[in-house]
Amino acid sequence: MSNKIGIIGDGHVGSTVAQQLIISGLVDDLVLIDENKAKVTADELDFQDAMANLKHHVNIVINDYSALKDADIIISAFGNIALEAGGERFAELKFNKERIGAIASAIKKSGFNGILVAITNPVDAITSMYQELTGLPKKHVIGTGTLLDTARMKRAVGSRLHVDPRSVEGFNLGEHGNSQFTAWSTVKVLEKPITELAKEQSWKLEDLNDEIKFGGQTVYKGKQYTNYGISAAVTRLVETIESDAHTEMPVSNYQEKYGTYLSYPAIVGRDGIIQQVELSLTEEEEKLLEASAATIKEKSQD
16 A cells, blocks of 8 residues: 655755655655745655665655645645744744635645644644644644654753653643643653652753753754754654554644643544543643643634
């Protein structure tokens, strides 16, 4: 069975996601769509030139929404990160809101019935809009959410304790934005709760908060965009969906309790959100999650 994936938005993120999917062998048929015809045409040719030296062959189609009809997954990567220069992802809302209607309409018209993965910021609001505009089931519309923020937390904690970030367990929750937070009660390293390790080593968990929360801004300031971290997160999510792995991931999914899309662990597989997980958070963390949900809902109205 071939894997067909569409990527809408061929900027820094979209093209990096395309490259990772091609190199990893996770895609057989790729549909690249972007309003900048010269850029998407150039990338198609560049990928074709790479093919003779790559392990996997990929068939590429550009700027054809009708080709999305039998796609397994569509990835929304369009946006304008320059608007986020101040570190606020909702700064992209107006720009992206003006474009999502036509894009969602074209997706719907194509007859697409797979899993839609949103990267486009502000991702929780955009994921919600995609679900409403396409009419796809809520479980089939997923945002990358705090999958990247959680990776940043694992990198910061792993660096502090000199362990591989993949050996760090735990989650960042809420908005993929400034109201997100690390649920320290969920974080475990070296088979110990991080709260215990921090106490043993006489440092405060709060010392890592800014590094985790504003890691994206550090990257942005250095090169005016971010791409590798989010592309790795999307590639992992795509692999989880394609292989029906039923993996627990902190992605943006619809939370009935809060009445919005936000990041909270869920079991992900070929049918999208297979099952929602229930964490035992502290009272303070519950309040932070409620506040983050309120932020998403409030700012989405702008």
